[in-house]
Amino acid sequence: MDFFNSETLIQHGSRLMDQKQLQNCKAQKGQRPEKKKSRDDVIMQFCYQRMMNIANKPNIRSAFIPPAYPPCITPLQDLKKVMFSDLLIETHHRGSYVLLKQITPTNTMTGVTTIVEDQEGDVMYLQLFNQDERTAEELLQIGVLLIVKEPYLQLMSDGNHGLRVDHLSDVLYLDADDEQGQEEKSNSALFWKEKGDELFREGKYIRAIEYYTKSLNCDPTDDDARAIKMDLALALMKTEEYDYALRHLDTILKDTALEDKALFCKSQALYNLRRYEECCEVLKHLCLQYPDNKEAKVEFSRAIQRLAEQKTGKYKFRELYNDADRLRPQLDHATYSGLVEVRPSGSRGRGLFTTKEVKAGDLLLCEKAFLFSFIDADKPDGDIEVTILLNEGTNTITMGPQTGLIRLAMQKLHRNPSLIPTVTDLYHGSYEPVSVTEVDGTHVVDAFLMGRIAALNAFSCPLSSRDDHVKSMRGKITPIDRDPIVLSSGIWLKASYINHSCDSNSRRSFIGDMMIVRATRDMPAGTEITFSYKPGGDDDYNECEKRFNHWGFRCECAICQDVRATGESIVSKRKTLQATLQRLFKSRSGIDTARIESALEKLEKTYSQPASRVPRLSLWGSELSLAKVYIDRGQPQKALKYALKTLESLGYAIEGGDPRTGVPLKIRRWGLMFDSLIECWIYLSVAYTRLRAHPRLVADAMQYVRLTYEMCIGESETFDELYHP
Numbered sequence: 001m002d003f004f005n006s007e008t009l010i011q012h013g014s015r016l017m018d019q020k021q022l023q024n025c026k027a028q029k030g031q032r033p034e035k036k037k038s039r040d041d042v043i044m045q046f047c048y049q050r051m052m053n054i055a056n057k058p059n060i061r062s063a064f065i066p067p068a069y070p071p072c073i074t075p076l077q078d079l080k081k082v083m084f085s086d087l088l089i090e091t092h093h094r095g096s097y098v099l100l101k102q103i104t105p106t107n108t109m110t111g112v113t114t115i116v117e118d119q120e121g122d123v124m125y126l127q128l129f130n131q132d133e134r135t136a137e138e139l140l141q142i143g144v145l146l147i148v149k150e151p152y153l154q155l156m157s158d159g160n161h162g163l164r165v166d167h168l169s170d171v172l173y174l175d176a177d178d179e180q181g182q183e184e185k186s187n188s189a190l191f192w193k194e195k196g197d198e199l200f201r202e203g204k205y206i207r208a209i210e211y212y213t214k215s216l217n218c219d220p221t222d223d224d225a226r227a228i229k230m231d232l233a234l235a236l237m238k239t240e241e242y243d244y245a246l247r248h249l250d251t252i253l254k255d256t257a258l259e260d261k262a263l264f265c266k267s268q269a270l271y272n273l274r275r276y277e278e279c280c281e282v283l284k285h286l287c288l289q290y291p292d293n294k295e296a297k298v299e300f301s302r303a304i305q306r307l308a309e310q311k312t313g314k315y316k317f318r319e320l321y322n323d324a325d326r327l328r329p330q331l332d333h334a335t336y337s338g339l340v341e342v343r344p345s346g347s348r349g350r351g352l353f354t355t356k357e358v359k360a361g362d363l364l365l366c367e368k369a370f371l372f373s374f375i376d377a378d379k380p381d382g383d384i385e386v387t388i389l390l391n392e393g394t395n396t397i398t399m400g401p402q403t404g405l406i407r408l409a410m411q412k413l414h415r416n417p418s419l420i421p422t423v424t425d426l427y428h429g430s431y432e433p434v435s436v437t438e439v440d441g442t443h444v445v446d447a448f449l450m451g452r453i454a455a456l457n458a459f460s461c462p463l464s465s466r467d468d469h470v471k472s473m474r475g476k477i478t479p480i481d482r483d484p485i486v487l488s489s490g491i492w493l494k495a496s497y498i499n500h501s502c503d504s505n506s507r508r509s510f511i512g513d514m515m516i517v518r519a520t521r522d523m524p525a526g527t528e529i530t531f532s533y534k535p536g537g538d539d540d541y542n543e544c545e546k547r548f549n550h551w552g553f554r555c556e557c558a559i560c561q562d563v564r565a566t567g568e569s570i571v572s573k574r575k576t577l578q579a580t581l582q583r584l585f586k587s588r589s590g591i592d593t594a595r596i597e598s599a600l601e602k603l604e605k606t607y608s609q610p611a612s613r614v615p616r617l618s619l620w621g622s623e624l625s626l627a628k629v630y631i632d633r634g635q636p637q638k639a640l641k642y643a644l645k646t647l648e649s650l651g652y653a654i655e656g657g658d659p660r661t662g663v664p665l666k667i668r669r670w671g672l673m674f675d676s677l678i679e680c681w682i683y684l685s686v687a688y689t690r691l692r693a694h695p696r697l698v699a700d701a702m703q704y705v706r707l708t709y710e711m712c713i714g715e716s717e718t719f720d721e722l723y724h725p
């Protein structure tokens with residue numbers, strides 16, 4: 001089965017959407033669940049499902065996302081304890097909580113599932129979504145006590161009833177010793193520290209943190225407290241809870257015995273939070289105070305490199321490619337955003353604007369993904385897992401790597417709450433999140449808010465724009481026809497403020513999880529940067545109206561406005577002519593250039609506005625194909641004509657370039673940017689060579705090949721490897 005065939009997946013998703021389960025749920029809403037199965041039957045069924053899941057890992061996992069519901073913001077002490085027998089189907093039990101004991105191992109599917117019992121011995125499925133695997137592995141063990149706040153009882157697809165938890169702060173993991181294992185009780189700080197050390201050595205960092213925290217609560221001496229905090233900070237670094245590590249480290253930095261260890265740990269926490277300036281300060285101090293610390297020197301030079309990238313936007317792109325591994329595309333590089341800032345953008349909300357004048361090709365952003373999820377497409381089909389999420393609230397289907405982003409976001413923010421405001425500030429439409437940010441000592445991150453943010457801000461992307469370009473050069477993929485099930489998806493915080501325009505002035509490209517945005521036009525300071533969210537044409541009136549429904553806006557760029565003003569019948573004539581042209585280019589009896597030229601003339605007549613005002617999206621592709629035909633047939637004059645026409649149709653204004661006069665070729669006004677324009681400029685240079693034009697013209701055309709490559713691929717360091725000048 002071809003997992004990247006989106007049709008198959010969409011059909012699979014639609015079938016699930018139609019499932020009777022949804023109707024059943026609605027019909028039973030508010031009812032008390034019927035007890036059809038005995039406790040043993042429920043446990044046996046679960047264990048069987050778990051065994052099957054382990055034995056034949058399914059390739060497609062699917063899950064329903066219920067209509068949005070807010071996280072619990074009431075402290076536990078104000079909630080009332082209830083039992084399973086009090087719960088009603090499809091109901092959020094506001095003001096209540098259930099105390100549960102885990103009685104089976106876990107089964108990991110789209111969420112983590114286990115069987116729990118309440119204090120009356122009734123059993124039920126518990127489904128925890130957005131949990132990370134490490135927490136599930138370390139904390140969810142048979143015998144563990146949990147509290148689920150404001151429980152939500154669902155009818156599951158297999159007919160069983162289950163508690164569903166989406167928000168991480170709605171589950172509290174109790175200390176099992178509170179209710180059992182009394183022999184483990186101790187008031188000795190060192191007893192708990194030793195237990196923590198043991199768990200740390202076993203790599204069970206979450207539990208080690210639990211024990212170090214217990215140890216600190218047992219009134220250790222000042223010296224012991226500092227040592228425990230150091231161990232705690234090291235465990236927190238392992239679980240990527242850098243904010244919390246910093247909090248503890250700051251209290252022990254005065255301890256001379258621990259200072260270098262604590263400073264080093266602090267520098268690493270700051271580095272991981274991408275606070276490079278502060279990180280450099282700490283490492284500078286550390287290197288001065290402890291000149292023998294070799295590791296600190298290495299880290300200092302790494303942090304200095306990041307800071308330089310952040311400040312200057314100078315990257316060694318070759319290094320980025322070397323670092324970007326198919327299996328580890330997350331790169332260790334800093335974000336540069338020196339020429340842009342977020343400002344209000346009228347009816348478009350906020351947008352990203354230039355702060356200085358920029359030239360076509362200038363680097364506007366080189367941004368490290370905040371979140372990144374990918375599928376290794378080189379795996380055999382049988383090993384690829386695809387998740388499909390069916391959203392009952394918005395009636396939408398999400399699949400592929402984007403489905404992992406919500407879980408990643410929840411975990412990252414849960415571990416590092418200092419990052420929450422930047423993420424929750426991203427556009428989330430009309431979704432209204434709860435205003436409480438902390439409850440029961442835990443930060444509240446709304447899973448449905450993250451869902452909206454991911455849906456409206458995530459971009460799908462290739463793992464390398466350059467590799468894609470090479471593949472498309474070899475005819476393996478056509479960028480425009482790319483299957484919508486792409487292989488990676490991420491959220492880039494700054495780039496999330498870039499609004500869409502079909503008539504855009506920038507291009508984004510990717511190396512691993514770094515997004516590179518370059519200007520494709522000369523722009524004065526204060527220009528709003530736009531790029532295209534979704535490729536589209538100007539030959540489908542209805543599509544033009546609906547293309548951005550997902551994002552909740554209608555594009556008002558010059559191209560879309562012109563499609564509307566042109567009217568449905570002329571616009572659909574474009575489609576017919578485009579189909580004719582495609583047929584003519586594919587004709588087995590040979591390409592009839594006269595007929596192609598005549599169809600192109602007719603197509604040109606469907607446009608009433610000059611191309612400099614409204615680029616002609618239906619025209620340029622065929623003009624470029626015709627230029628290639630003329631190059632192949634040794635007719636350089638005609639090739640030159642159609643290559644120049646291609647540029648003109650995309651809104652470019654070209655000066656000079658006449659092979660007879662040799663007046664230098666210069667772009668007076670930049671138009672729309674597409675990868676295929678690299679080819680277009682190559683045809684121009686070939687045509688000039690064959691026409692024996694002044695060598696300056698060949699050089700001018702080649703200079704634009706390089707610049708176009710830089711805009712589309714993100715860098716020009718690798719240009720010469722592909723295109724020898």
Ligand SMILES: C[S@@+](CC[C@H](N)C(=O)[O-])C[C@H]1O[C@@H](n2cnc3c(N)ncnc32)[C@H](O)[C@@H]1O
Nearest residue numbers: 348349350427456457496497498499500551553
């Ligand atoms: C990724 S966000 C872009 C930043 C957003 N404007 C903000 O205020 O944070 C996408 C949202 O921006 C708005 N948007 C983007 N392009 C637009 C356009 N051309 N016209 C109107 N709204 C647009 C839509 O609301 C869309 O859902």
